[in-house]
Amino acid sequence: MQRDIQEVLFTSEELQAKVKELGAAISRDYKGKELLMIGVLRGAVIFMADLARAIDIPLALDFMAVSSYGASTSTSGVVRILKDLDEDLEKKHVLVVEDIIDSGLTLNYLMELLRSRNPASVKLCTLLSKPERRQVNVEVDYMGFSIPDAFVVGYGLDYAEKYRNLPFIGVLKPEVYK
Helix, strand or coil, rough: CCEEEEEEEEEEHHHHHHHHHHHHHHHHCCCCCEEEEEECCCCCCHHHHHHHHCCCCCEEEEEEEECCCCCCCCCCCCCCCEECCCCCCCCCEEEEEEEECCCCCCHHHHHHHCCCCCCCCEEEEEEEEEEECCCCCCCCCCEEEHHHHHHECCCEEECCCCCCCCCEEEEEHHHHHH
């Protein structure tokens, strides 16, 4: 798998330092509140697991699965909910955890959907953001890293369901996905 990587953007150590920093900020901001973290499957699972362990206040976890990519490298713009939440959001403080924001189309749709369910608050935490690719503005409350327009994998991010288990985030060689 590593021979398919053109360049490592963030090492495991850099990722863990950023997760610790985000966890401290979230712990501080939600102190005294009940936090429900919603992970966007499947890419956010590894990041969310590490982030949850870096937060030192009580929290609950739930997951949604949405799709707008399929096996492609760019969004179709059509968002499908594959798995909805088990938790009721009414009057809860919700933190959506995402691996990467690209066009913003999926997250914009998801955030509006969650806001319509009457939570006390809805905020967004993403590990990565590609501002050059943004088609709609999405307000990010907690962000790990801003990255250039490159196809990245590792630490939960995939191409055709591969590379998620890499301990770092790297740029995938174009010849792998073209």
